[in-house]
Amino acid sequence: MPLAAEDVLTKYEAVIGLEVHVQLATATKIFCGCPTSFGAPPNTNVCPVCLGLPGALPVLSRQAVELAVQAALALNCRVNPRSIFARKNYFYPDLPKGYQISQYDQPLAEHGFVDIDADSVKKRIGVTRVHMEDDAGKSIHDGFKDSDKYTYVDLNRCGTPLIEIVSEPDMRTSSEAHAYLTEIKQVLQFVGVSTCDMEKGHLRCDANVSIRPRGAEKLGTKAEIKNLNSFRFLKMAVDQEIERQAAILESGGRVLQETRLFNPDTGETVGMRSKEHAHDYRYFPEPDLVPLRVSDAWLAQIRESVPELPAARRARFIESYGLREYDAQVLTATRAIGDYFEQAARASSDPRAAANWVMGDLTAALKEAGKEISESPVSADNLGRLVAMIHQGQLSGKLAKDVFVKMFAASETAEAVVDREGLSQISDEGALAKIIDDVIAANPKQVEQYRGGKTAVLAFFVGQVMKASRGQADPAAVNKLLREKL
Numbered sequence: 001m002p003l004a005a006e007d008v009l010t011k012y013e014a015v016i017g018l019e020v021h022v023q024l025a026t027a028t029k030i031f032c033g034c035p036t037s038f039g040a041p042p043n044t045n046v047c048p049v050c051l052g053l054p055g056a057l058p059v060l061s062r063q064a065v066e067l068a069v070q071a072a073l074a075l076n077c078r079v080n081p082r083s084i085f086a087r088k089n090y091f092y093p094d095l096p097k098g099y100q101i102s103q104y105d106q107p108l109a110e111h112g113f114v115d116i117d118a119d120s121v122k123k124r125i126g127v128t129r130v131h132m133e134d135d136a137g138k139s140i141h142d143g144f145k146d147s148d149k150y151t152y153v154d155l156n157r158c159g160t161p162l163i164e165i166v167s168e169p170d171m172r173t174s175s176e177a178h179a180y181l182t183e184i185k186q187v188l189q190f191v192g193v194s195t196c197d198m199e200k201g202h203l204r205c206d207a208n209v210s211i212r213p214r215g216a217e218k219l220g221t222k223a224e225i226k227n228l229n230s231f232r233f234l235k236m237a238v239d240q241e242i243e244r245q246a247a248i249l250e251s252g253g254r255v256l257q258e259t260r261l262f263n264p265d266t267g268e269t270v271g272m273r274s275k276e277h278a279h280d281y282r283y284f285p286e287p288d289l290v291p292l293r294v295s296d297a298w299l300a301q302i303r304e305s306v307p308e309l310p311a312a313r314r315a316r317f318i319e320s321y322g323l324r325e326y327d328a329q330v331l332t333a334t335r336a337i338g339d340y341f342e343q344a345a346r347a348s349s350d351p352r353a354a355a356n357w358v359m360g361d362l363t364a365a366l367k368e369a370g371k372e373i374s375e376s377p378v379s380a381d382n383l384g385r386l387v388a389m390i391h392q393g394q395l396s397g398k399l400a401k402d403v404f405v406k407m408f409a410a411s412e413t414a415e416a417v418v419d420r421e422g423l424s425q426i427s428d429e430g431a432l433a434k435i436i437d438d439v440i441a442a443n444p445k446q447v448e449q450y451r452g453g454k455t456a457v458l459a460f461f462v463g464q465v466m467k468a469s470r471g472q473a474d475p476a477a478v479n480k481l482l483r484e485k486l
Contacts (some may be wrong), residue, residue: 082292134162208225
């Protein structure tokens with residue numbers, strides 16, 4: 001069916017909710033001691049517990065609980081003092097137990113929110129709940145010579161600790177959905193709850209999308225788009241699904257409640273299975289696990305471990321360091337970048353200049369070298385010292401760029417490079433006066449032009465002095481002395 005035209009889309013409003021699945025940053029699985037390392041040979045990170053063998057009993061990981069609580073607090077949720085694990089029963093080849101251990105009617109945390117900025121509009125998106133669960137294995141449908149006949153199963157992911165973050169249906173555009181998922185990822189990475197590496201399956205997203213006539217209160221029939229594993233695909237899938245549903249309604253059809261998949265090759269969502277009737281997962285309390293209790297004392301201890309969150313840090317950078325909002329956004333993109341900037345700013349005496357160096361020269365050099373900021377050959381303190389030398393008049397901006405290149409190449413301090421190369425800025429008026437006298441004597445025609453009222457020629461003299469001093473002359477002092485002598 002052809003998609004809806006732009007004028008048709010203006011008749012409808014989308015209602016979007018996201019279910020975000022996040023792998024917790026533990027070394028071992030949620031109910032056993034098997035490693036969670038990525039890339040192990042198939043079916044090697046397994047044991048009787050995660051394989052669901054008879055008689056094997058789960059033991060809940062304390063670290064997984066603490067990370068899940070940190071995530072809930074970072075998302076402004078209320079952590080319930082008592083939550084219950086339940087069995088979610090369904091059959092699939094990569095689910096060896098025949099059920100998933102999850103949380104149902106008594107989750108770990110509820111009633112949170114995330115603030116976003118999409119299309120230059122600030123908005124608060126509700127978080128319905130955060131609950132813990134274990135992951136299933138992985139069915140591999142292609143990549144083998146007989147994939148046309150067989151599906152392969154890798155059970156290494158069975159038992160990997162997850163949290164599921166369920167939003168309220170508060171989003172209205174794909175841009176808002178994109179901004180919400182971006183904020184979720186940034187917050188969880190800041191706290192250290194997860195690496196959120198989509199390529200390794202650490203962050204996955206399902207989108208529930210419905211549309212209704214603008215101004216209507218009744219919700220339309222929703223379709224769930226499963227397993228969106230990139231931000232770009234999320235945006236594309238939501239936009240396509242909105243257009244598909246609008247086209248159906250405009251043609252007099254009926255939107256079906258179903259599960260769909262997004263095909264990135266075609267840019268379309270395709271039907272996977274009907275959800276006309278809710279699947280009966282036969283939830284019941286997990287008999288092998290006691291209720292999870294989070295005491296006030298334990299909650300307070302975990303709360304103390306939650307670092308400053310991105311939104312608070314952005315606001316502080318703007319207020320304390322006088323940064324523009326855009327600069328604060330860039331410098332809080334990750335916790336590592338924010339930490340680096342703040343340390344450089346303290347060493348620099350000029351935070352705004354330090355911000356420009358971090359966002360400019362340092363970022364460009366790291367990108368070219370294929371390095372992360374944590375691997376920078378120039379430490380935050382050393383970059384701050386370089387900025388301080390400019391601020392104190394020891395280096396010109398141009399010289400500083402040359403010094404930075406050498407610092408980055410050899411992991412040296414600014415002082416070491418300046419001393420070795422003899423690059424310190426010349427501010428002494430006696431030394432500058434000799435260079436200026438030589439330049440004036442060598443250019444009588446330009447002297448005559450200046451004294452005849454053509455003052456723009458001063459720039460010529462400044463350039464000649466800078467050339468003669470190999471760029472080391474203090475520009476401010478040069479300008480002052482030239483005017484006096486001319």
